[in-house]
Amino acid sequence: WAGGAQAGGEPSDNCFVGDLPGEITQEQFQSIFSAYGTVTSCRVMAPKMPGGKASALCRFSSVEEAKWIVENLNGNLAEGLPDPIACRFANAPGGKDGAGGGGGGKGGPYGGKGAPMGGGMMGKGGGMMMGKGGGKAGAPGSFFNLYGAIKKAGLLGGGKVPEECQCYIKNLPADTTDVDLYKLFAPFGAIAPTGVKAMMNDDGSCKGFGFVDFVDPTAAALAVAALGSFVMPDGTMIGVSTKLPSKKGKGKG
Missing domain, CATH: 3.30.70.330 (RRM (RNA recognition motif) domain)
Structure with a gap:
């Protein structure tokens, strides 16, 4: 089919x-x-x-x-x-x-x-x-x-994903889905549970951007280095970047 x-x-x-x-x-x-x-x-x-x-x-x-x-x-x-x-x-x-x-x-x-x-x-x-009461x-x-x-038991981790593990992807084609993003980014390293999201319009088309959360910041950096500079034969390209850790507590000077 x-x-x-x-x-x-x-x-x-x-x-x-x-x-x-x-x-x-x-x-x-x-x-x-x-x-x-x-x-x-x-x-x-x-x-x-x-x-x-x-x-x-x-x-x-x-x-x-x-x-x-x-x-x-x-x-x-x-x-x-x-x-x-x-x-x-x-x-x-x-x-x-x-x-x-x-x-x-x-x-x-x-x-x-x-x-x-x-x-x-x-x-x-x-x-x-058998369910409850149905034997072993x-x-x-x-x-x-x-x-x-x-x-639900918490065995897959959870909580806040470090910013350096979070990838932001822009310029995605309109037909991009969560599965497409997973296939594209999974080769670079382990992805956090429910860590892939292509943002969608009401009509089912992709809004042009999405997010991928890796388990390891090294994997996120590899994805940015490889995909962020990849140019299609027609000159188009997607944008891939990670969030930098927030610098708190540093004053001027």
């Missing part, structure tokens, strides 16, 4: 999203995609077979929002998901989307609320991961929950 506004059915406010984690719940799906637009309704469909990928139908508040999803997330990572996803416009009623859809209709494993029956979650190999737990049910729990 190559990206493009015409992928799948006719352009509409309804998207089909595939290659989702098999254990994703409707609440998790809505939380992730609400960051990209106004979700008016969604339905998660369980995998067709144990260990497979889930899919979903998601309706946005406008065709423009759905079009942005198809053009920008198809084949890319959505923030909060571990693998690239497939996005296209949903087929018209009676089409293939959701037909059999892994049992996502009435009586399917996800039922009306998108949660597996019995409160469990699908693990690798199709086994059910095995592997976490989803990476989404695992990351959230570890971050």
